[in-house]
Amino acid sequence: MLIENKTFDELAIGDQAELRRLCTQDDLIVFANVSGNHNPMHMYEADGDGDGHPEAILPGMFVGALISAVLGNVLPGAGTLYRSQNFQFHNRAHAGDELCSRVEVTDKNEQDGTVTLSTEVRRMRDDAVVLDGWAEVMAPRRKVEYNSHDLPGLVVQRHRHFEKLLVKAEPLAALATAVVCPEDPNSLGGALLARQHTLIEPILIGDADKIAATARDLGQSLDGVEVIDIKDHRGCARRAVELVHEGRAKALMKGHLHTDMLLRPLLDKVTGLRMGRRFTHVFVMDVPGLAHPLLVTDAAINIAPDLKTKVDITQNAIDLALSIGIVEPKVGVLSAVETVNPDLPSSIDAALLSKMADRGQITGGLVDGPLAMDNAVDIAAARTKGIVSPVAGRADILVVPNLDAGNMLAKQLAYLSHAESAGVLLGARVPVILNSRADDDMARLASCAVAALHHERLSGAAK
Incomplete structure (x- = not known):
């Protein structure tokens, strides 16, 4: 978008300009990182006042910055510098609201080149005034043009698609999952975390002593979790396949063993889990x-x-x-x-x-x-x-x-x-969850959610 400013000499009392912006959850994250203001009242997933619901209120200075965007981009535009700003807040805005920021020239000072403008931000859904006030700026003296697309882009490192998958999968019945050799903190911790989110009901197959010691190191309880004590990894993988044939397991999850060792019994032409x-x-x-x-x-x-x-x-x-x-x-x-x-x-x-x-x-x-x-x-x-x-x-x-x-x-x-x-x-006959040792909690939860959703669709189609 080509932006052209309006110089002090071109400005006239009564000149107006406005910009509209749909404010998003990502805006809250960006503002928190840039400003250092991590108040949970302004985070989309946090309950800042303890009422049981996330507030996702747009920070006041973020809303005020929308006035700055009009002044710097449109009226007067490029070259404008603040002298002072006054705000009065009347209502709150939240993530998902579309806001309209307006300014109007109310005074010009020929001696020092300052311009005074009235300012306001309104909520578009009900035309409520969120804030109003005035701004005093130094208006540009020279014409300036530039392309706003020249600005560097910004991507928020947030994983909204996995969050949606978890929301979609958690109401399903927990998927009975044979977890093969969960003898290290990553694999056991991932399985127990998925159980806490009701994504899976793990059946732990491996060295019971190692599994118990790992659980203690994690500060986790194995109460209510079935543990099948098998010492060698090949035997663990074979037992997991047997649980599928017995109808006790509806999915498999790789633990602390090589992928090839897990797959070998799955691929067995007689006793494996091939499906064509x-x-x-x-x-x-x-x-x-x-x-x-x-x-x-x-x-x-x-x-x-x-x-x-x-x-x-x-x-x-x-x-x-x-x-x-x-x-x-x-x-x-x-x-x-x-x-x-x-x-x-x-x-x-x-x-x-x-x-x-x-x-x-x-x-x-x-x-x-x-x-x-x-x-x-x-x-x-x-x-x-x-x-x-x-x-x-x-x-x-x-x-x-x-x-x-x-x-x-x-x-x-x-x-x-x-x-x-x-x-x-x-x-295979059932989805197999393959996690890397480098995967974090979200990746492990998402893998379980994907497996649960896939099993749900296939079992529904089979009925």
């Missing part, structure tokens, strides 16, 4: 600044998948996306380019997957490819390349060419974009 499709892994990622969850697959199981495996990878991801509430999942099949190149096998596979979806061989979502990373997730990039597609620039799911690419993409999102990731293995 290949086992595939999906990262559900909450990327700050992205308006929807982003699914990345396969980044953990299939090293160099062929076309047949990629069909299962794509279908499993669509099914999971439906389970977490994405109504019509949009799948971008990634390659290095967005056109089919016979010398680039990933581009050929992507085009074939897209056509297979058109013919009903992949169902439940929209599939398009090949797409490069930029035009899969950024609508402006897609338009620049002239790509007309309901998926391009809007992908909910990214199907990567191979495990190398998927692993790098997921870790780039985690470590450079500060994304949280929930990991689930699909294709």
Whole structure:
């Protein structure tokens, strides 16, 4: 947006200007960090006065800063400097309110170049005055133009999509989950935390002495939690599979053991948990600044998948996306380019997957490819390349060419974009929760929530 100021000589008594702003929960977080004011009355998830409800009141100085935005951007505009400001507060505003900030020139002082303006901020939903007062500023003497888009962007590191998943999953019945070798603080702590949130009811399989010692170190009680004492990791994994066959476990969770050791009994052709499709892994990622969850697959199981495996990878991801509430999942099949190149096998596979979806061989979502990373997730990039597609620039799911690419993409999102990731293995009779040792509490809770939601949808479809 091009901004042009109004100089002292151009200003006239009665000149008016206004700006409107929809105030969000992110605004509260930004203001708390910038100002250092961490009053819980102004935080969207906190109960600042003990009444049992979060207040999410916009801080007074944040509302006042909206007046500063009008003065600095519009009237008088660029080059304006404050001399003094007076505010009188009449009502409160909250996150979610749209506010209108207005100023009007009431006086000009030719001797010192100051301008006095009346100021007010109103709540748009009921036209109530939130504050009013006056401002005295030094008006600019020279014309200035600049583009507001030149300002650096700001992304709030907040994981709203996972918060929504937890809210959606917690009312469900706790998912009976066999936790394999929870013998370290991360895996046991994650399982017990998920139990506290009523996401899972864990059955702990492992060395009972180690599990008890870890619980003591965490200051956690194992009262009411079933513990199956098995000393070796292979035996733990086999017993977890048996619990699924017995109907006692509806999900599995990886603890402190190697993924290969967990998967081996699951893949057994006679006693395992195969269901016809290949086992595939999906990262559900909450990327700050992205308006929807982003699914990345396969980044953990299939090293160099062929076309047949990629069909299962794509279908499993669509099914999971439906389970977490994405109504019509949009799948971008990634390659290095967005056109089919016979010398680039990933581009050929992507085009074939897209056509297979058109013919009903992949169902439940929209599939398009090949797409490069930029035009899969950024609508402006897609338009620049002239790509007309309901998926391009809007992908909910990214199907990567191979495990190398998927692993790098997921870790780039985690470590450079500060994304949280929930990991689930699909294709078995039950969802398998795969957490990394580096995952924090939110990632572990989100993985359990995703598994619970997926189980709920599949069990509902089976009835």
